C-alpha cells in the first residue's frame with residue numbers, strides 16, 4: 001500500500017502510517033458559499049481532508065462538487081461524496097472529471113439515502129450503478145484511463161477512492177464479506193458509520209483483520225459526538241442501521257443539567273483514544289453534524305493534533 | 311312480547327351472508343330501496359368459516375361507494391345474531407326502520423319518481 | 430400477473446361526465462384475479478355510475494361488457510359491430526388493454542378505470558406485491574431467485590445498502606429488504622459463498638431506458 005496513486009494528502013498521511021483524520025461539512029440549503037468556507041476554515045488545521053456530503057438525507061442542497069471547489073480554492077483538501085441516487089453513469093463520470101479538473105483528489109462512493117426521506121419524495125431515483133460499481137468506475141477511469149464506454153480519457157482523474165461501511169447494519173454476518181466486496185471493487189479507504197458500540201465494532205474489525213482485509217484498505221472509524229440524550233435516543237430508535245448501547249444513553253442522561261453536550265464530547269474522545277490503539281483502525285472520520293466548532297477540541301484531546309506534514 | 315317485523319321490508323334469503331356481494335346491495339339501491347341490511351350469524355360461528363366476515367367487508371365497500379355517489383353509506387348495515395334469536399332479528403329490523411325513516415327516502419327513489427312524474 | 434388498482438370513482442365520474450353513452454369494459458385476465466377490473470368490478474362501477482348520474486338528473490346509457498382479454502385483437506374485435514353505440518369506453522383492463530382498445534377504435538375516447546401498478550403476485554388475501562419490473566435481462570439466477578431490481582428501493586445489485594434494519598428496508602418497516610430475502614435464500618441454498626461475487630454494472634438498455642421494447646420471433650411469424 002505504499003506507492004502513491006494520487007496527489008491526495010489523505011492518501012499520503014495514511015500510507016505514511018499515520019492515523020488519518022477527516023471530518024465533514026454539509027453544504028448549505030442555499031447558494032451562499034460563505035457557510036461552506038466558514039466551516040472549512042474552522043477545522044482545516046485539525047484534519048487531513050474534509051468530506052463534503054452529497055444531498056444527505058435526500059434534502060436538496062448546494063452541490064457537493066461546487067462546495068468541494070470552494071474548499072479546494074481555499075487550499076483545503078476535500079473528499080467529494082457522490083451518491084448513485086441522483087445521477088446516471090453519464091453524469092457520474094462527467095462529475096468525476098469535473099472534480100479532477102479542480103484536482104479534487106478524494107472521493108467517497110455511496111448509494112445515498114432514499115429520496116423518500118428528503119424534500120423531493122415524489123422524485124425519481126436513478127441507481128444506474130450501485131455504490132460498489134461506482135467505486136469500480138472511478139478506479140477504472142483512473143487506472144485504465146478509460147471511460148466505461150471504452151474510450152480513452154485525456155488526463156484521467158487521479159482520485160483516491162473510498163467507500164462507506166456500516167459494521168452495525170443487518171445482517172451482521174455479511175458485514176465483513178460486504179467489506180471484502182468493496183475492497184475487491186477497489187475501495188482504498190473506508191469510512192464507517194458512527195460507532196457507539198465499541199464491542200461490536202471490535203468484533204467486526206477483528207474478523208476483517210483475520211481475513212487480511214485491514215491490510216488491503218484503510219479503515220477510518222466514524223465518530224459523531226452526541227449533543228444530548230435526546231439525540232442519542234433519536235439515533236438509537238430512528239436512524240436505520242445505528243447501534244447506540246443503553247450505557248451511552250444512561251451516561252448522557254446522568255450528566256448534570258447543561259453538561260450533556262460536554263459529556264457527549266468526552267465520550268467521543270474516550271472512544272477515539274480507545275480505538276486508536278486497535279489493530280486495523282487507520283484513522284477517524286469525525287462527523288460533528290452542525291457542530292463543526294467542536295472538531296478542534298475532539299482532535300486535540302484525542303491526541304491527534306497537530307496533523308502530520310507529509 | 312313478540313316484536314313485529316315492520317311490513318315495509320323485503321326479505322331475501324341466502325344460504326350464507328358470504329353469498330351477498332357488493333353488486334347485490336348496489337342493485338337494491340338502484341331499484342329504489344331506501345336501505346339494505348344484511349343479517350348474518352355471530353362472527354366466528356359461520357358454517358363456512360368466514361362468510362359473515364366477507365359480508366361485513368362487502369357491506370363496508372358498498373357503504374363507501376354509496377357515499378361516493380351521493381346515496382349515503384349509512385343506508386346499509388350489517389347485523390349479527392345466532393340462530394333462534396327471532397326477537398333480535400325483529401329488533402334489528404325496527405332499528406333499521408328507524409334509521410331509514412330518519413334519513414328519508416333514498417335520493418335514487420326520489421329521482422326516479424321525479425322522472426316518472428315528468429313523463 | 431399484472432396488478433392493477435381501481436381508480437377512485439370521483440376521478441372516473443369527472444372523466445365521463447360529458448359523455449352520454451358509456452361502455453364499461455372489463456377484462457377476464459389479470460385484473461379479474463386482482464379484483465380490479467373483472468366482471469364483478471364492471472357491474473359495481475356501472476351501478477355506481479348509474480346511481481350517481483340518476484341522482485344528478487343526468488341519466489346515462491351505461492352498458493357492461495367483459496372480454497376474455499383486452500390485449501388481444503381477436504377478443505377486442507367483438508366490440509366492432511356495436512362500437513358506434515358508445516360515446517366513450519371506460520376500460521378496466523391494465524394499461525396494455527386500454528391502449529390496445531384505443532389503437533383499434535380510433536374515434537372512440539378511452540378512459541382508464543384502473544391504475545396499473547406492477548407485475549406481482551397475490552401474496553395474501555387483499556395483498557398484492559411487486560415481483561418483477563421486466564428489466565429485460567433477468568438476474569434471478571445470481572440472486573437466489575429474489576429480484577433486487579423490483580424489490581429493492583434502490584435496485585442495488587450488490588446489496589444490502591446500509592439502511593437495512595431487522596430485515597426491513599430503510600423506506601419502511603413494512604417493506605422487506607430485498608437483500609435480506611436474497612441472503613436468506615442463498616443461505617437456504619447453501620450458497621452464501623456466492624454473496625461475494627460482484628454483480629457487474631448492468632446493461633439497462635433492455636429496461637425502460639432503451640425505449641419501448643419488442644420481442645420479434647421470426648420462427649413463429651407467418
Ligand code: SF4
Nearest residue numbers: 561562564567568576
Ligand atoms: S431481474 Fe429483471 S426480469 Fe428478472 S425478475 Fe427482476 S426485473 Fe424481472
Ligand code: SF4
Nearest residue numbers: 581590598599606607
Ligand atoms: S434496505 Fe434493502 S431493500 Fe431497502 S434500499 Fe437498502 S438494500 Fe434495498
